[in-house]
Amino acid sequence: MSLFLYSTNPKFFHMVAEKYLNRKHCVWCSDKYDPGGAPSSSPCELFISLLKDCEGEDKYSSSIERYKKTFRRLAAKWASDGTITADEKDEIIALINSTSWNIWKPQLYIICQSLLAGTTRLITVPVHGCAAVCTEWQIKDLDSSEFEIIERVR
Numbered sequence: 001m002s003l004f005l006y007s008t009n010p011k012f013f014h015m016v017a018e019k020y021l022n023r024k025h026c027v028w029c030s031d032k033y034d035p036g037g038a039p040s041s042s043p044c045e046l047f048i049s050l051l052k053d054c055e056g057e058d059k060y061s062s063s064i065e066r067y068k069k070t071f072r073r074l075a076a077k078w079a080s081d082g083t084i085t086a087d088e089k090d091e092i093i094a095l096i097n098s099t100s101w102n103i104w105k106p107q108l109y110i111i112c113q114s115l116l117a118g119t120t121r122l123i124t125v126p127v128h129g130c131a132a133v134c135t136e137w138q139i140k141d142l143d144s145s146e147f148e149i150i151e152r153v154r
Helices: 010-019 044-056 062-080 086-096
Strands: 004-009 022-027 107-114 122-124 137-143 147-150
Touching: 004 022, 004 044, 010 022, 010 062, 010 086, 010 107, 022 062, 022 107, 044 107, 062 086, 062 137, 107 137
Parallel strands: none
Antiparallel strands: 004 107, 022 137, 107 147, 122 137
């Protein structure tokens, strides 16, 4: 395992976690920036794909549509379980429906593994949940102070 974990997320996710989720991020990550195999398991491929969609203002981007659908579902869940208010849910939905391409631009999270050493916070994703033959992890409560963000990698 390397010293770092990598996770690619749209800027929107960071905005929501900072403003509405007490700076806590739920991320899927890999110990390789470009592990090869399935693009959906590669922080590198996810970053490049999302960047191309944003730079090209691809109105039919399947990646962005998946993110929008996921965040609509999460906003409803968070409102129903009391994590956010109904007004905050409406704010999130309004942002999702905006025409801004900037909010979907990719961000690469660089996570130092030593910050997670000795904790149970790094959850191994079962093989049947992985898109490729590589190890993936999930961190459900990654604080903003526990990673660095790179917004441009080429």
